[in-house]
Amino acid sequence: MTDADTVPTMIPRYVRSTFEPDEYTYDIIWTDRLTGKCVLSYDGADPANTNPAYGAKPDSDCLASCGHDINAEIELGQSVIPVPEGEAERLVARKARAAEREQENRxxxxxxxxxxxxxxxxxxxxxxxxxxxxxxxxxxxxxxxxxxxxxxxxxxxxxxxxxxxxxxxxxxxxxxxxx
Structure with a gap:
């Protein structure tokens, strides 16, 4: 096995960002890295959109209702938008932490x-x-x-x-x- 075989290449397909052009606007935006298009956008300052006590659903459920899996992954080279350095390594580490916590919970x-x-x-x-x-x-x-x-x-x-x-x-x- 070579070093090239161990370099992570997968990244999350969907990426979350915010749009804050002024002191009154705080929008949450989910973008599909395969297409570069927004697949979900909502007012992140409205508790009805972010707080479960006010009826808000998690982003994973909102994306699923539009036919998107928040946990989907793509090859690093498939992204049509810039990907921050180290993103693939962070995904590997996040998955390892999640698996460790699941084992601890079991x-x-x-x-x-x-x-x-x-x-x-x-x-x-x-x-x-x-x-x-x-x-x-x-x-x-x-x-x-x-x-x-x-x-x-x-x-x-x-x-x-x-x-x-x-x-x-x-x-x-x-x-x-x-x-």
Missing amino acids: EALDLLNFLGADAETFDFDDYYDGERKILRPALEKRGYTSVSFYVVEADSFGPLIRGCVAQCHCGKRVRFFYG
Whole structure:
């Protein structure tokens, strides 16, 4: 295998950009690199277009409704518009990170079951303090570092499922969930 065989050549077919000609305009534009034509454009300053709480759909769904796959790829040389240097390498790295996270999510454990008796005093009604005062210290006691909590799923009343990512003493990043 030669170095030419390992050089990434694929790039995303669709590229997102913004149009901001003045202080009042903020348009989101998706362009097809095969044709150089705009395939989706919308007012990015309108919450109805960008915020799910106001009914906005993700760009992937909007593009799909027009017959476009946001994850489609093309050969670097097929683009009719300029491609920033390093784009193919960034795509390879982004896909590797996504695969790693998917694997971590598949292996995620229920945090409260994992901690057992150390999590008995945890109260969902005060989850923030509980994470800080009960769950994080219990994980740290087991040798985990860089413990961080995040929302997996929520509604208007607050979090339904919380996630946790931490560094294991063996060096591996692991994920937990509860809710």
